[in-house]
Amino acid sequence: MIRTIEVSGFRSLENFRLDLIPGLNVLVGANGSGKTNIIAFLGFVSQLASKGLSTAISSYGGSGSVFRKVGRVEYESRLQGKITGYVPCPEASDDESESFKKNLLYTYAFEIALSEDRESVYFVSQNLKLAYVSKATKSASKKNIVWGAEVSQKVNRDGEWEVSFNGLDPVFKEEGTRWSNKEIVTIIKDRTAEDRPLLLAAIDLTPGPYGAPLLEDFRRGLVFNPHPRAIRKQEDSAKLPGVNPDGSGLSASLFALKRKKNKQTSLAVRRATPQTDFPFSTVIGLPRLIEYFQLAYPDLQELDVKNDTFQNIIQVRVTIAGPDKTQVPLAALSDGTLKWMSFVTAILTNRRVLAIEEPENYVHPTVQREAIRIIRNHIGDKRSVIVSTHSETVINSVKPNELIIVCTEDGRTNAKRIKHPKTVIDQINKTGFGLAFYLNSGALEDA
Numbered sequence: 249m250i251r252t253i254e255v256s257g258f259r260s261l262e263n264f265r266l267d268l269i270p271g272l273n274v275l276v277g278a279n280g281s282g283k284t285n286i287i288a289f290l291g292f293v294s295q296l297a298s299k300g301l302s303t304a305i306s307s308y309g310g311s312g313s314v315f316r317k318v319g320r321v322e323y324e325s326r327l328q329g330k331i332t333g334y335v336p337c338p339e340a341s342d343d344e345s346e347s348f349k350k351n352l353l354y355t356y357a358f359e360i361a362l363s364e365d366r367e368s369v370y371f372v373s374q375n376l377k378l379a380y381v382s383k384a385t386k387s388a389s390k391k392n393i394v395w396g397a398e399v400s401q402k403v404n405r406d407g408e409w410e411v412s413f414n415g416l417d418p419v420f421k422e423e424g425t426r427w428s429n430k431e432i433v434t435i436i437k438d439r440t441a442e443d444r445p446l447l448l449a450a451i452d453l454t455p456g457p458y459g460a461p462l463l464e465d466f467r468r469g470l471v472f473n474p475h476p477r478a479i480r481k482q483e484d485s486a487k488l489p490g491v492n493p494d495g496s497g498l499s500a501s502l503f504a505l506k507r508k509k510n511k512q513t514s515l516a517v518r519r520a521t522p523q524t525d526f527p528f529s530t531v532i533g534l535p536r537l538i539e540y541f542q543l544a545y546p547d548l549q550e551l552d553v554k555n556d557t558f559q560n561i562i563q564v565r566v567t568i569a570g571p572d573k574t575q576v577p578l579a580a581l582s583d584g585t586l587k588w589m590s591f592v593t594a595i596l597t598n599r600r601v602l603a604i605e606e607p608e609n610y611v612h613p614t615v616q617r618e619a620i621r622i623i624r625n626h627i628g629d630k631r632s633v634i635v636s637t638h639s640e641t642v643i644n645s646v647k648p649n650e651l652i653i654v655c656t657e658d659g660r661t662n663a664k665r666i667k668h669p670k671t672v673i674d675q676i677n678k679t680g681f682g683l684a685f686y687l688n689s690g691a692l693e694d695a
Contacts, residue, residue, distance in 0.1 A: 249631050250290075250333040250465055250602075257316045257327035258292070259285040260661040266652070267665075270629035272620070274646045275636040275663070276687060277654030282661025283636040286654070287471050287603040290634070291493075293331065294602075297466035301360065301443035305369050311362050323362065326372070330357040334381070335461045350380045352458045353393065356447055356466070373402040374446035378415075399436060399450045411436050472594055473605040479586045480579040483562050485555040490528040491594035498590045499553075499562045499578065501597055505534040506553045532596040540596070540622065544588040544615045545581075549573070584611060591619065595626055601633065608639035620645040644682035648672040651683065653692065666692055 251268055255261045260282045275283040288308065295304035308314050316324040335352040359372040377395045397415030404410050413432045439449040447466060451459050474495025481496060489504035491497045508530045534551065541548050550567035552575065564578035578586070587610040594601050607619045616639055627633050637643065643651070648669035655662055666672055672692065676683060686692050 249336065250331055251632070252330075252332040253289065254330040255289055255328065257324040258289050258314060258329070259316055260656065260659060261285055261289060262316060262660045264661060264663070266663050268632040268634070269649070270632055271627055272624055272646060272650040273632055273634045273652055274642070274650050275634060275652050275654050276638075276643060281654045281656050283654050284605070285661060286663065287605060287634060287636060289329070290603055291471040293329065294467055294470065296445055297447055297463065300445070301369060301371060311366065311369050315362055323366075325362045325364075327360040327362075328358070329360075330355065331466065332356075333465055335458050335465070350382060352462065353379045353381045354462060354465075358445070371401070371403070371443070371445075373400070375400045376446055376450050399432070399446065401436070401446050409437070470598065470601050471603045471605065472591070472601055474587050474590045474594075474610075476583040476586050479590050484560045485557075485562055486560075487562075488528070489597075491590050491598055495587065495590035495594075498586075498593055499564050501528065501593050502534065502537075502551060502553050502564055503555065503562045504528065505530055505532075505537065505597075508533065529597050537593060537596060540592045541589050543618050544611045545585045548585075587611075588615070592622065595622055602631075603634040603636075605636050606638065607635060608637060608642055613639070613641045616641040617645045640682070640684035640688075643684040643687060646683065648676075648683060651687070651692075653687070667694075 249270060252265065253268070254265045256263050264286075266286065275286060277283050292304055292308055292314065295307045299307075305311055305314055312323065315327055318324055332353075332355040334354065337351050355375075355377045357373075357375045359374075360369055361372045362369055376399050378397045379393055379395045381393065395415075398413070400412045402410055411433045413429050413436070415429070436446070436449045445466075447463070451463055471493050472491075472495075473493060474491075476495070478492075478494040478496040479498050483497070483499040485500075485503060487497070487500040489497065489501040491501055534553075538548070538551055541551075547569040548566055549569050552563075552565040552567065554563045555561075556563050565575045566578060566581060568574045568576060581589075591604070591607060591610050604623075608616050611619065620635075620642060623633055623635070635642070648666045652663050652665055672683070672686060675681075675686070
């Protein structure tokens with residue numbers, strides 16, 4: 249679970265820090281304040297951890313769309329980022345070691361540079377720290393943290409990479425690797441390419457069941473902003489389920505949920521896609537998912553999901569309430585309905601959804617409260633989810649401690665939370681005015 253992000257040199261983010269809480273984190277602010285840039289940085293880190301530096305830069309429009317612009321044609325030449333968080337203690341049996349009954353705390357810092365001719369981007373340095381901590385300790389800012397393992401990488405004057413490793417503490421040594429420090433350095437050098445994040449090379453330093461969840465934290469930066477055209481696009485049965493950032497994958501996800509009871513099919517899917525890389529979950533079930541769809545589209549009665557083997561496409565037809573029980577294809581539904589369906593499916597089946605841009609664009613205001621309720625009830629305190637919004641309905645549906653006020657000062661994005669959320673709650677209960685009223689009136693600036 250990511251708890252803190254720090255970044256300098258990414259778009260409007262300079263000396264920027266944001267502390268996340270488990271569950272909902274709601275960004276509010278004027279247009280151009282930098283809400284999208286905050287979310288984009290998390291998506292950038294996700295691409296970095298999944299596909300490497302070159303692909304991450306390309307995915308976000310090239311270095312000119314990534315590095316902070318400081319003049320008409322000038323850009324920052326360095327981008328620094330730091331992610332801290334923890335992997336919750338896994339379920340451990342009585343006979344397992346004490347190390348697996350603790351949280352794994354981590355911090356990953358990196359620096360990326362833009363070459364003078366602007367033709368290349370490369371890692372300057374990277375640092376990964378790991379430590380076992382008690383269940384109560386979930387912050388890397390604690391002064392008493394003793395890091396159990398630390399691996400660093402930097403470019404020397406000759407342009408060559410230097411790797412150093414400090415550790416292992418007795419717990420890591422006992423439960424983790426059998427390699428010596430020198431062997432670990434050699435392995436990391438062999439595994440690390442020029443644009444490969446150190447995190448991937450050093451993931452084997454995390455013993456037991458912690459490695460995959462740690463990597464998932466960084467790959468979880470799926471920024472959800474669906475487009476009806478992508479949702480309507482036909483999908484074949486070979487497509488792996490899971491709703492993508494643009495909303496595509498809805499039909500494949502519905503088809504997978506229909507096949508949920510087929511154990512042979514489920515096993516085949518798991519074998520074809522390693523669980524560490526497979527974000528799709530079938531826990532919710534299709535009947536329950538339909539109930540959520542009906543919140544925004546009450547006339548939706550049934551979903552008929554079939555695989556047309558002749559045309560090699562998944563056909564999804566919707567039964568509409570009425571005496572004739574009319575059936576229409578999924579693509580015939582309204583833009584808002586399709587967005588709502590992809591949104592609900594993504595939240596309830598995708599383990600990687602981290603950020604959602606303006607969910608109010610999907611539905612009528614009466615259903616916006618349901619969107620927040622679904623996020624809060626399903627996510628709980630399992631992970632952090634960021635939501636950006638301009639909707640008063642959404643703002644009135646969240647708690648003061650979940651609100652993050654975003655603004656710009658001298659072209660730099662700042663974010664702050666309400667200092668005294670309990671006082672704000674007392675005022676809301678006393679006056680009957682919603683949280684949006686206090687935000688729009690400026691009363692929260694010093695709260």
